[in-house]
Amino acid sequence: MSQTTILLLGAVGLLGVGLYGLLRLRNLIQIIVALQILAKAAVLALVVAGKASGHVNLGQSLAVTVIVADTVIAVVGLALAVQVRRRLGTLDVRALATLRG
Amino acid sequence: MFNLLPFLFLFPLAGLLINVANGRLWHKPIAGAIASSAAALSFAVAILQWVALLHQPEGAILTVGTWLRVSNLNVPLAFQIDTLSVTMILVVTGIGTLIHLYAIGYMRGDPGVSRFFVYLNLFLVAMLLLVTAANYPLLFVGWEGVGLCSYLLIGFWFDRGEGGTSNATAGRKAFVVNRVGDLGLILAMGLLFWQLGTLTFNEVFAQATAVFPVGSPLIVAITLLLLLGAAGKSAQIPLFIWLPDAMAGPTPVSALIHAATMVTAGIYLIARSHVLFALAPVSQTAVSLIGASTALLAATVATAQFDIKRVLAYSTISQLGFMVAAVGLGAYVAGVFHLITHAFFKALLFLAAGSVIHGLEHGQNGHRDPATLQDMRQMGGLRRQMPLTFAVYLVGALALAGIPPLAGFFSKDEILAAAWQGNLAVYLMLTLAAFATAFYMGRQVWLVFMGEARSETAVSAHESPPIMTIPLVILATLAVVGGGLNLPGVHTLGHWLNHTLGEGELRPFNATVALTATLLALLAIGLAYWLYGRHPLGAAATDPLAKRLGAVFMLFNRRWWVDEAVEWVVKRPFCHLSTFLARSDEAVSAWVERQIINVVQRGTAVLRRTQTGQLNWNVAGIIVGLLLIWLLLQFS
Numbered sequence: 126m127s128q129t130t131i132l133l134l135g136a137v138g139l140l141g142v143g144l145y146g147l148l149r150l151r152n153l154i155q156i157i158v159a160l161q162i163l164a165k166a167a168v169l170a171l172v173v174a175g176k177a178s179g180h181v182n183l184g185q186s187l188a189v190t191v192i193v194a195d196t197v198i199a200v201v202g203l204a205l206a207v208q209v210r211r212r213l214g215t216l217d218v219r220a221l222a223t224l225r226g
Numbered sequence: 227m228f229n230l231l232p233f234l235f236l237f238p239l240a241g242l243l244i245n246v247a248n249g250r251l252w253h254k255p256i257a258g259a260i261a262s263s264a265a266a267l268s269f270a271v272a273i274l275q276w277v278a279l280l281h282q283p284e285g286a287i288l289t290v291g292t293w294l295r296v297s298n299l300n301v302p303l304a305f306q307i308d309t310l311s312v313t314m315i316l317v318v319t320g321i322g323t324l325i326h327l328y329a330i331g332y333m334r335g336d337p338g339v340s341r342f343f344v345y346l347n348l349f350l351v352a353m354l355l356l357v358t359a360a361n362y363p364l365l366f367v368g369w370e371g372v373g374l375c376s377y378l379l380i381g382f383w384f385d386r387g388e389g390g391t392s393n394a395t396a397g398r399k400a401f402v403v404n405r406v407g408d409l410g411l412i413l414a415m416g417l418l419f420w421q422l423g424t425l426t427f428n429e430v431f432a433q434a435t436a437v438f439p440v441g442s443p444l445i446v447a448i449t450l451l452l453l454l455g456a457a458g459k460s461a462q463i464p465l466f467i468w469l470p471d472a473m474a475g476p477t478p479v480s481a482l483i484h485a486a487t488m489v490t491a492g493i494y495l496i497a498r499s500h501v502l503f504a505l506a507p508v509s510q511t512a513v514s515l516i517g518a519s520t521a522l523l524a525a526t527v528a529t530a531q532f533d534i535k536r537v538l539a540y541s542t543i544s545q546l547g548f549m550v551a552a553v554g555l556g557a558y559v560a561g562v563f564h565l566i567t568h569a570f571f572k573a574l575l576f577l578a579a580g581s582v583i584h585g586l587e588h589g590q591n592g593h594r595d596p597a598t599l600q601d602m603r604q605m606g607g608l609r610r611q612m613p614l615t616f617a618v619y620l621v622g623a624l625a626l627a628g629i630p631p632l633a634g635f636f637s638k639d640e641i642l643a644a645a646w647q648g649n650l651a652v653y654l655m656l657t658l659a660a661f662a663t664a665f666y667m668g669r670q671v672w673l674v675f676m677g678e679a680r681s682e683t684a685v686s687a688h689e690s691p692p693i694m695t696i697p698l699v700i701l702a703t704l705a706v707v708g709g710g711l712n713l714p715g716v717h718t719l720g721h722w723l724n725h726t727l728g729e730g731e732l733r734p735f736n737a738t739v740a741l742t743a744t745l746l747a748l749l750a751i752g753l754a755y756w757l758y759g760r761h762p763l764g765a766a767a768t769d770p771l772a773k774r775l776g777a778v779f780m781l782f783n784r785r786w787w788v789d790e791a792v793e794w795v796v797k798r799p800f801c802h803l804s805t806f807l808a809r810s811d812e813a814v815s816a817w818v819e820r821q822i823i824n825v826v827q828r829g830t831a832v833l834r835r836t837q838t839g840q841l842n843w844n845v846a847g848i849i850v851g852l853l854l855i856w857l858l859l860q861f862s
Contacts, residue, residue: 147842148845150842218840222839
């Protein structure tokens with residue numbers, strides 16, 4: 126099993142953990158953490174893919190870009206979490222639902 | 227000079243446009259003057275065409291452009307100038323101009339006078355288009371155009387009449403009844419195009435003789451459908467019921483459209499299509515029988531009416547029956563001759579009746595209720611108040627009754643002579659109708675003008691202004707000398723029309739027929755005198771004819787219950803059927819709507835469950851979607 130395959134499987138593992146977290150978790154802070162794990166899976170996959178295809182620079186620059194975007198996601202998400210906590214008094218996402226389907 | 231023909235339409239068109247602007251913007255009392263000058267200029271163009279035709283009697287076809295070209299249907303915007311069409315445009319514009327002039331006086335002070343003259347000029351355009359068109363579709367445009375103007379003008383005083391709506395209803399009735407006839411004309415055109423591939427008159431007539439054997443079912447069908455069209459426009463059995471109601475329009479309209487010109491369109495159509503009718507002897511017999519029975523039926527009804535205009539309306543139907551009978555007998559010259567003389571004296575009679583109504587309405591004790599104004603039982607003795615109107619009315623009545631040497635004698639005699647040779651049943655019916663004609667005219671003259679005034683309104687009546695009486699005098703002159711157009715033995719009109727209608731028979735003078743007709747007319751007038759003249763009708767007295775005829779008078783007075791029969795046999799079942807269909811349609815569409823709503827509602831009830839608003843559900847949706855896309859990419 127080559128190094129690339131192991132690393133890619135690690136990325137898929139991170140992706141799985143992130144998605145599971147998104148499906149399972151109710152706390153908004155925890156959901157943001159799960160989102161971060163998802164983004165890290167993408168970073169890892171980009172770096173590995175860059176190395177495997179020989180475009181190391183390309184892979185790494187994209188990875189840096191994703192880190193920036195990822196930070197923004199975290200910031201906005203946490204800011205929303207603060208607002209949700211202030212208005213609803215809880216961080217449980219079930220309280221956010223207004224539809225009565 | 228034939229190139230000047232378009233001006234025939236352009237003058238009235240310009241007149242109506244100016245009057246539209248006048249009615250909307252300026253409100254100057256010039257509508258009548260403009261419309262009349264437009265009509266007069268049109269008449270001048272018509273005279274120019276006549277002069278040109280004298281040098282070149284075979285006529286010409288003036289093609290202005292293409293109107294329709296679809297596959298092998300080619301309909302040019304073309305006008306046919308020949309002796310028949312020029313005769314018609316002379317009558318239409320000539321009589322039209324006089325009636326326009328008269329209408330200036332008659333309509334003075336009416337708030338809608340601009341609108342009135344716009345319609346009147348529009349009518350001239352449409353009628354001229356009808357008689358000059360060189361193919362059936364273009365003729366049909368004019369045909370519908372005059373129908374539209376007729377509708378607009380019958381309902382001109384749409385806020386008057388019984389219940390405030392009866393004038394509008396009369397207009398609608400005319401329109402709807404005419405639709406039945408138009409259907410015949412459209413179907414005939416369709417059959418002609420199907421068989422011949424063309425609708426231009428000259429081509430149709432040239433090919434018809436080669437394509438259709440004499441009496442073949444198709445040509446019989448085509449001519450019978452044309453007859454249906456003619457019956458609608460020219461108020462023949464069974465479609466005549468609209469014309470008496472059309473008298474709701476202003477009297478100049480009754481004179482121009484419903485007596486002199488538009489209603490003769492059916493006779494023109496048959497005369498124009500004479501080649502087709504010659505190929506279908508069965509249809510010719512049908513035409514003459516329908517004409518003769520209409521003539522008789524309407525004449526009997528006219529003897530028992532009390533409304534001055536209604537008598538003239540039934541008289542018009544009856545005289546149109548004479549013309550239709552004539553063209554059915556193949557006596558096209560006689561038919562057109564009677565058309566012309568009838569236009570003279572019937573326009574005269576209507577305008578004179580209008581003068582009577584006008585005089586009563588504007589007298590000291592005048593009022594605006596037309597039912598009373600036009601009731602002959604409320605008149606009497608008007609010869610003193612309205613001497614000029616009386617004189618011209620007398621001329622018109624004698625001309626209509628067929629007293630020599632007035633115009634009606636010559637034209638009616640030609641038709642009777644043709645019937646004598648052609649079909650005895652037609653001759654007998656027409657002779658009886660002629661007898662009734664002389665009688666009801668005598669009755670009318672005695673009721674209206676003789677004896678003593680039977681109401682306050684009649685006492686205070688006065689003579690109409692010169693703008694109205696001058697056209698009357700001109701028309702009276704024409705009604706006297708009009709017979710000179712086609713004197714027996716000379717046949718000016720006959721020779722003239724034969725350039726177009728082919729070498730028709732120029733019938734010699736039939737002394738027996740003429741003498742019989744004249745004696746019968748004199749007898750009828752004598753009878754009218756015996757009933758109405760010896761002892762003038764007193765106020766609120768019963769009609770002496772009603773006393774003597776009893777139930778028969780009732781039958782005539784109620785118009786043979788034709789209107790009621792149509793009401794019960796056609797109108798009511800049709801309305802019930804329509805209501806039923808409308809209701810079933812409503813029921814069906816309501817059911818379909820209900821079903822669609824149910825399906826949508828049930829579907830949404832299911833789908834709604836998935837819309838929880840829970841963040842985790844949304845993520846699950848995204849993941850499932852991604853998986854589906856991935857699967858799709860794998861298997862495609």
